[in-house]
Amino acid sequence: MNSERILSKNPLNGDTGLRNANDASSIIISPGAVGSFSSRCSFLNQKYSNWLGKCILLFLMLAVFIFGLLLAFLVGHWVAKSNSPDQLEVEKEVVVKNITLLGVYPPTSNLIPPKAFHSSMSPATIQKYREVPLARLPRTLRPEHYDLQLDFTKVISKEQIFGNVSILLESYGNSTTPHEVAFHAAANVYIGRVLLRYRGKDVGIKTFKREQRARIIRLLLEQPLKHGWYALEMEFVTKICEDTNGGVQCYRGIGNNDNPSPRNQHLPIISFTTKFQPSLARTFFPCWDEPNWKATYNITILHSSSITVLTNAAPLHFTQKQRLSFVRTKFRETPPIPAFLLAFAFGPYNSLERSTGCDVLLTIWAFPEDLIYAKFAANFSPYMFDQLAKEFVIPYPLSKIDFVAAHSFPVNGIENWGLVVFQKEMFLLDSLLENNANMSVDLLAEQYDIEKVITHELVHQWFGNLVTINDWSELWLSEGFTSYYVSDFLKKQRPILATNEYFLRLSQLLSKQTSNEKVPLVKRFRTEAEVENAFNPYHLYTKGAVIVKMMRDLVGENNFREGVRRFLKTNAYKSIGRSALWKAMPAYTDHGLENKKLENVIEPWLLNDGMPEVMVSRNYDYGTIRLIPRPSDQNRYVIYLQGGSTRGHSTANSKESIKKVRAKKWTDKVSMKSRMKYRRTGRSEEAEVTSNKETSSSSSSSLSFYVEFMSKQRSFKNVRINSTKQGAKHKQIVSFFRDL
Known part of the structure; x- marks a missing residue:
């Protein structure tokens, strides 16, 4: 069977040839087409080489251009940094604060310290x-x-x-x-x-x-x-x-x-x-x-x-x-x-x-x-x-x-x-x-x-800048008055928050001042580290504010305000010690039958470490509270016993209703065993304390000190303290906590 032959054109140069229709591999090329095919392949190879060289050159030029841009950016950034470094934009740091309900109504825990304002060193x-x-x-x-x-x-x-x-x-x-x-x-x-x-x-x-x-x-x-x-x-x-x-x-x-x-x-x-x-x-x-x-x-x-x-x-x-x-x-x-x-x-x-x-x-x-x-x-x-x-x-x-x-x-x-x-x-x-x-x-x-x-x-x-302390040992003059006025003014703005925080800080202060950490408000410093340690949130800020409040209660609110203004006016632009304060304040307290000098009353609270302590134990089975005073390191504190305070603005009738008693000193020699009975009357509680004949006046003062504090913690409506020594009942409140 003869194979069919097909006439076709060469796609490269147009020359005709024969192809076997049944055999794709059998291509018949004319003799003149062989040389033309070789020359065209050589041309394509040369053209491909030229195109490849141009591509490589283009890529090199593009790389040089990109490198130049990068170099120019780096140089410009360096110049800008040298000339205007203050214009650098720094991403803002976000500080997350974890504030909870405890920050607003804190518990009565001594584990939450107050924030220090000026303590800086670690x-x-x-x-x-x-x-x-x-x-x-x-x-x-x-x-x-x-x-x-x-x-x-x-x-x-x-x-x-x-x-x-x-x-x-x-x-x-x-x-x-x-x-x-x-x-x-x-x-x-x-x-x-x-x-x-x-x-x-x-x-x-x-x-x-x-x-x-x-x-x-x-x-x-x-x-x-x-x-x-x-x-x-x-x-x-x-x-x-x-x-x-x-x-x-x-x-x-x-x-x-x-x-x-x-x-x-x-x-x-x-x-x-x-x-x-x-x-x-x-x-x-x-x-x-x-x-x-x-x-x-x-x-x-x-x-x-x-x-x-x-x-x-x-x-x-x-x-x-x-x-x-x-x-x-x-x-x-x-x-x-x-x-x-x-x-x-x-x-x-x-x-x-x-x-x-x-x-x-x-x-x-x-x-x-x-x-x-x-x-x-x-x-x-x-x-x-x-x-x-x-x-x-x-x-x-x-x-x-x-x-x-x-x-x-x-x-x-x-x-x-x-x-x-x-x-x-x-x-x-x-x-x-x-x-x-x-x-x-x-x-x-x-x-x-x-x-x-x-x-x-x-x-x-005003307190610290207008009138400045003359020695770091008098820091309480600056920080104590400042902390007092912060609490006093914010009570008008936010009474619940400020009062709650005051009692929390007070309980923390009592804990610190009755421990081995107790330190006096006024002491001499020998090293710079001791000055840094003096900025203590408990012993300086809180105790200083409490002492200032006690001064206000001892002389009355109006006399206190006038004394503060006189102190600032007389000592403006000066560096002073606490002697300048005693000169500006009323010389005598308005408490007690005896005329006590304000300076003599306050000085022991500044120079002595700690404070009068009473051990309180409660028996729930018998409904009694036992109070025993502790020795106070031979320190002597003047404490007033009376049923109220003149506050510097009382009327004659209100003064007549106040029972005046002598100011006594807390000593470490007294012994007292007292019993406090309490009972519920409707929604309120009434506390009654009975003191035996061995109870001294100073001990009773410390008793009233703690009863008043405890009554506020338990919301007692009435507090009565019985003195069997005199055979008469009378209310005894230390002015220190008169209006807490």
Whole structure:
């Protein structure tokens, strides 16, 4: 069978050939087509090679272009970081606060500590400074005025502050070391040029001695100090942000607020605030860093025009431009303040302004993204400021008061005069609470905490700033009065919350003051660590407030108010001790048949540790309560027994109804066995205490002390105390708890 042949064209060159229809592989090519096919294959290979080379070249050019873009971006980022590091955007850190019902209606538990306002150092840091002596400078040389010029332009790039200070000194000419000038300066403050002048002439300086441990510098002079005025001029450079224990608190961004690590130290500084209390002003500039030294300050700061800079006084209405991106701001002169109340704030802050009824400008400063959460504080602060100004009568002496919501701040707040710094978590109101109807209890707790810290720092503008303690041993004068007024004013705003918290703190105080931890309110400090430990929420804040309340009850509310106003007016701009308080207050109490001096009554409660104790045991089977007084470490406390208080405004009829008794002292020699019967009468309970003949008056006073406290805890409607010694029943209430 013959195969069919098909005529076909070559697809490459068009030549014809024969193909066997049954055999696909049998292709017959014409003889002239062989050479043409080979040449065309060679052409295709060459064309393919050229196309591949062009593709490779295109890819190389694209890679070079992308690399160039990346390099340009990196160079531009580096240039921007060098020129404007303060414009870096850092992701906001979200702090989650776990607030529960316990924060609003806390249980009567001693395990919930009150929040400390000013305690800043951790236990490890306190241990570090435990042996640093609290050295006092000679009292024969007094700083009158500081002219302080600061350069903040190297804060971000070098973490350094350059400065010049000129200090006007008054010499009394009676120094035991007449050839020496001593002042405070920490190791991170590097002193350059030093010049001392007397009546326009230079005073020769032999040597310059630095005591690292005490953080004191001593200048040995060629000539003795004379009576008159001296000018001490110094150039210095301060290294800041080396650790969290200095006076400058730096914020670098996320992750370094509480536990700064070496990994975060390379991050640029975004902002800083200062906290110089109690003895950290010496870590910022050379000065006389003790509470008894008050001086005025003129401050000038060179800084970037894109950065907000604040200090105690208001800026003048002009800023002198130095270069394109820097300005020099001069501030008004401050009133006399101690060095630890000097303050600075540096950062990209925005402001929210409010005006008080006293024409004082109140400004809230916060990061732009935080300012929306400051509305509650901005609305509450002017109201409380006006209430305090009305109560104390003494006008606020500055033209402004700034509140700064600071990042990376170690305490809830610090009362620097005119520039109050708050920890932002304690000052800004969480928007999640405001917008969630199911979190009304948490919102109430948050608002109450903000009100407390704002009121505390505002009261300090008078107690602590206007009138300052002259020694750290008198801290109770500042913190005790402040804590008392915080409780007193907030009771008017939130009576349930404030009263509940007061009793909780009181029970905690009783527990602490009757344990091995008990300490007196007034004591001498030998080291800086002891001063740090003194800012104790129980032994200082709570006990101080209780002692102030006891003073009010002993002299009456009206006499107390007049005494406080007299104290502030007489001692304004001074550093004082508690003797100034006794001079301003009424000399005698209005309790008891005998005229007791207020000073003699209160002093034992300040100098003695602990307090009178009564052991209370209850027998539910027999319905009795047993009270036995404990020895009180040989301490003596004056305690009053009476059925009421004149309160300084009682009428003649009410006074006649008050049974006066003699003031007695608590001793460790008394013994008492008393029995307290109680019974239910409807919805209330009535408590009756029977004292035997061995019961002394002082013991009965302690009994009434605890019965009154217990009655409030159990809601007794009536409390009767029977004295079998006199054969008559009379109610005995210690004025200490008269109106709790």
